[in-house]
Amino acid sequence: MNVNQCPTPKKRAYDSRDAAHARAVVSDRKLNPYRCQCGKWHLTMRDTAAPTVQEDALELLAAMTDEQFDNCVTAELHGSATPETAAALRTPDMAPRWGAVLKRRLATMQAELALKKGVDDLATKQWRASMVRRMGFIHGRQIEVNSIMKAALHQAQTSEQQLRTRAANAAKRRLVGAHFAEYREYVTEELARRGLQFDDRTEEVEGLHDQERRARDGRPST
Ligand SMILES: [Zn+2]
Numbered sequence: 001m002n003v004n005q006c007p008t009p010k011k012r013a014y015d016s017r018d019a020a021h022a023r024a025v026v027s028d029r030k031l032n033p034y035r036c037q038c039g040k041w042h043l044t045m046r047d048t049a050a051p052t053v054q055e056d057a058l059e060l061l062a063a064m065t066d067e068q069f070d071n072c073v074t075a076e077l078h079g080s081a082t083p084e085t086a087a088a089l090r091t092p093d094m095a096p097r098w099g100a101v102l103k104r105r106l107a108t109m110q111a112e113l114a115l116k117k118g119v120d121d122l123a124t125k126q127w128r129a130s131m132v133r134r135m136g137f138i139h140g141r142q143i144e145v146n147s148i149m150k151a152a153l154h155q156a157q158t159s160e161q162q163l164r165t166r167a168a169n170a171a172k173r174r175l176v177g178a179h180f181a182e183y184r185e186y187v188t189e190e191l192a193r194r195g196l197q198f199d200d201r202t203e204e205v206e207g208l209h210d211q212e213r214r215a216r217d218g219r220p221s222t
Helices: 017-025 053-062 066-077 083-089 095-115 122-178 180-193 200-206 208-217
Strands: 032-035 041-044
Touching: 017 032, 017 041, 053 083, 066 083, 066 095, 066 122, 095 122, 122 180
Parallel strands: none
Antiparallel strands: 032 041
């Protein structure tokens, strides 16, 4: 892409930051002006500088009317959507809206098929075959939507689980730090039961030199 070519020609362009800002302040969304490589100013919902093409495609989709969004879904089904739009549809942000359009479309097609049930002339047979083929493509997209949403849910659950584990570990470290003498006593007892002695190696393994120092210095453990 030419450096001076606008990556987002569909976005409204302003001649100056002031002009863009003047538009931003009357919008009910929070919009920020940014200088584009095309030399003009655009508005973005993002807080930071110019968005990437991918994020921009996401914003464009999010701002679309239902009719415009429908047209994008059709273009994607026909393979004529831009790679950025196709990728933006496949994000957890857009997948639910995409999935809803696909579901409605499939229902419409099923209703059309039902209307012609039992009609068996050649033209109808051909039409039916083409409908079934198109429904297969839509069904494939629905499978994609489901796996995107499932992955997003899994991701959210995983990060919550990680946070919980980290919190528990931090709490254990604080507990050990606050009661180090007691902890050392317990470890010594448990080691003795197993015929071992508390020694530097044990402390090394448990990472307790640090804990002991922190406990002594009265600094909070991290
Ligand atoms: Zn531009």
